[in-house]
Amino acid sequence: MHDRIIDRRLDGKDKSAENRRRFIARYKAEIKKAVSEAITGRSIKEIEKSGDISIPTKDITEPSFRFGKGGRWTTVFPGNREFIKGDKIPRKEAEAGKKGSAASPDLESKDDFVFQISKDEFVELFFEDLELPNLTKKKLSQGIQKFRSKRAGFTLDGTPTNINIIRSLRSSLARRMALAKPHERQLARTQEQYRASRPSDPNRSELEKEIARLQKKIKAVPFIDPIDLRYNYRVKKPEPFAKAVMFCLMDVSGSMDQTRKDVAKRFFILLYLFLKRHYKETHIIFIRHHTNAKEVGEEEFFYSQETGGTVVSSALRLTHQIIKERFREDEWNIYIAQASDGDNWGNDSPICRDILVNQLIPLVQYFAYVEITSSFHQSLWREYLLVKDHSDAFVMQHIERVTDIYPVFRQLFKKQE
Numbered sequence: 001m002h003d004r005i006i007d008r009r010l011d012g013k014d015k016s017a018e019n020r021r022r023f024i025a026r027y028k029a030e031i032k033k034a035v036s037e038a039i040t041g042r043s044i045k046e047i048e049k050s051g052d053i054s055i056p057t058k059d060i061t062e063p064s065f066r067f068g069k070g071g072r073w074t075t076v077f078p079g080n081r082e083f084i085k086g087d088k089i090p091r092k093e094a095e096a097g098k099k100g101s102a103a104s105p106d107l108e109s110k111d112d113f114v115f116q117i118s119k120d121e122f123v124e125l126f127f128e129d130l131e132l133p134n135l136t137k138k139k140l141s142q143g144i145q146k147f148r149s150k151r152a153g154f155t156l157d158g159t160p161t162n163i164n165i166i167r168s169l170r171s172s173l174a175r176r177m178a179l180a181k182p183h184e185r186q187l188a189r190t191q192e193q194y195r196a197s198r199p200s201d202p203n204r205s206e207l208e209k210e211i212a213r214l215q216k217k218i219k220a221v222p223f224i225d226p227i228d229l230r231y232n233y234r235v236k237k238p239e240p241f242a243k244a245v246m247f248c249l250m251d252v253s254g255s256m257d258q259t260r261k262d263v264a265k266r267f268f269i270l271l272y273l274f275l276k277r278h279y280k281e282t283h284i285i286f287i288r289h290h291t292n293a294k295e296v297g298e299e300e301f302f303y304s305q306e307t308g309g310t311v312v313s314s315a316l317r318l319t320h321q322i323i324k325e326r327f328r329e330d331e332w333n334i335y336i337a338q339a340s341d342g343d344n345w346g347n348d349s350p351i352c353r354d355i356l357v358n359q360l361i362p363l364v365q366y367f368a369y370v371e372i373t374s375s376f377h378q379s380l381w382r383e384y385l386l387v388k389d390h391s392d393a394f395v396m397q398h399i400e401r402v403t404d405i406y407p408v409f410r411q412l413f414k415k416q417e
Contacts, residue, residue, distance in 0.1 A: 032128070127274045130413045132244060132282075134365040134393070135333050149234045158231025167230035175228055180221045187214040244333040244365075245283040246275055247319050250301065251340035253290040253310035260372045263399060264339040265302055267370060270409050271337055272298075285322060289315035295322065312344045312380060316355045323363055334364045337412075342371045342378040353383040361391045368412045369396040 024031060074085075083089065154167055194207040248268050252261065275282045286301035287293055290308030293315040319336060327334060344352070361367065369384055371377065377398075387394050397408045 127277055129415050130274060130278070130410065131415045132275075132279060132333070132335060132366070132413065133416060135244060148237060150237050152233050152235045154230045155233040156227075156230070158233070162231045162234075164230045164232050168224070168228050171230060172224050172228040175225065176221050176223070180218050183214050183217045187211065187218065190214060243281065243331060244279060244335060245285060245327050246271070247285045247287060247322075247334075247336045248272075248301070249287050249289065249293075249315045249319065249336065249338040249340075251290070251310065251312065251315075251338075252288050252304070252307055253341075253343070254307050255310060255343035256307075256341050256372075260341050263372050263402060263405060264370075266402065266405050267339055267399070267409065268337070269302070270405065274413065283327075285319075287315050287318060289318075293318040310344050311348050312340060313348050313351045313355060316352055316360060320355065320359050320363075323360075329363045336360065336364055336367045337370070338368070339370045339372060340380065341373050342380045344378065344380045346379055349379040349383040352380065353387055356384075356387045356394070357390055361387070361393055364393060367394045369394070370399055370408060370412075371396065372399045374400045 154164060190207055190210050194204070194211060197204050197207065248271065250264050250268060256264070272284065275284060284298075286296050286298060288296055288301060288304065288306070289312065290306070291311045291314065292308075295318065296304065315338070323329070323334060356367070371381055381396075384394075384396055388396055395412060397412060399405060399408050
C-alpha cells in the first residue's frame with residue numbers, strides 16, 4: 001500500500017523568497033566558500049556588489065529513494081564477451097565540479113550550478129561569524145545617549161497606524177454586550193409572552209410594538225465606536241551601548257608598490273564594510289603615512305596618489321594624539337588596524353615598539369597589524385614580535401598575495417568563544 005501526501009496549501013506571494021532562504025540555509029557552506037573565492041577576483045570598487053557565484057553540482061545533489069530487489073541476485077547482460085562470474089568491474093569516475101571541464105567521449109560531466117546572489121546576501125554571508133574582539137559597554141558621556149523604542153501598554157489616543165485591532169475589537173465586544181444584553185433578555189421574555197398569547201388577547205398588539213422597539217434598540221448599538229479604539233503606546237528609553245572607534249593606518253611610502261597598496265586597500269575596504277554592516281555607531285578614523293602622517297577622509301584614503309619615504313612612528317604618534325584629544329579611554333572601545341610592507345627607517349622601528357608598549361596598547365581593546373610582503377620580514381616585524389609577547393591585545397598576520405586577504409581578515413576578527 002502506498003501513501004500519497006498532497007500539499008493543498010496556496011502558494012504565497014513571496015514563496016520564491018522563502019525557497020531562496022531555504023536554499024541558502026541548506027547550502028550555506030558551499031555558498032560561503034564560493035563567495036570567499038569570488039572576492040579575490042573583484043576590483044576594489046566592485047568588492048561589495050551582487051553577482052553570480054558558481055557551486056559545484058556535486059555539492060547540491062539531493063538524496064533519492066527507489067525500489068530495488070532484495071537479497072543477492074544475478075543478472076546476465078547480453079553481448080558480454082569479456083567478463084565471467086565473480087569478476088569485479090572498476091567504476092569510472094566522472095569529472096565534476098570543475099569549471100569549463102573538457103568534453104570526453106567516455107565520461108560525463110556537468111556544468112557548475114550558477115546562483116545569483118544579491119548585495120545584501122553577499123555582504124551578510126561574507127561577514128558572518130565575525131566581530132570586534134573585546135568589545136565592552138563603557139560609561140556614557142554627557143549628552144550622548146542611544147534610545148530604543150519600547151512597548152509600554154495601550155492608550156486611547158494615537159495615529160491610525162498604531163491601532164491595536166485585537167484590543168479595539170475586544171473593547172467593542174465588551175461595550176456591545178453591556179449595552180445590548182439587557183435589551184436582548186427583555187426581548188426574549190417579550191417574545192415568549194407573545195408566543196404564549198392568543199390572537200384575541202388585547203395585549204398582543206402592545207407586545208408586537210415592544211418587540212419592534214427592543215429590536216430597534218439592539219440594532220442601534222454600533223459595532224465599533226471611537227471609545228473602543230486602542231492604540232499601541234511606545235516610549236523611548238535610553239540604553240547603554242558600546243561606543244567604538246577604529247583607526248585605519250595605511251603605509252603609502254615608496255616601498256609600497258601598486259600591488260601591495262591594492263592589497264592594503266582591499267583589506268581596509270573589507271574592514272570598512274564589516275564595520276558599517278555590523279557596527280553602525282562605530283567611528284572610523286583614516287590615517288595615511290609615509291615620512292609624515294595625516295588624517296584624511298575616506299575618498300583620499302583609498303584613492304590618493306601621494307607617496308614618500310617611510311617613518312611608521314609618525315602614524316602611531318598621530319593616533320595617540322587623536323585618542324587623547326577626542327576619545328577618552330574610559331568611554332570608548334578603541335581599535336587600531338595597521339597595514340604596511342614592514343620597510344621602515346632602521347632607527348624608527350624601536351621607537352614604534354616603545355610607542356606601542358608604553359602609550360597605545362594600554363589604551364586600546366585590540367591592535368591588528370598586517371604586513372604585506374612576499375620576501376623576508378624586516379626590522380618592523382621583529383620589533384612587533386616583542387610587542388606581541390608583551391600584550392594579548394596585539395595581533396599580527398602576514399599577507400603574501402590577494403588570496404590571503406580573506407583568510408587573514410577572518411582570523412583577525414573571528415568570533416571569540
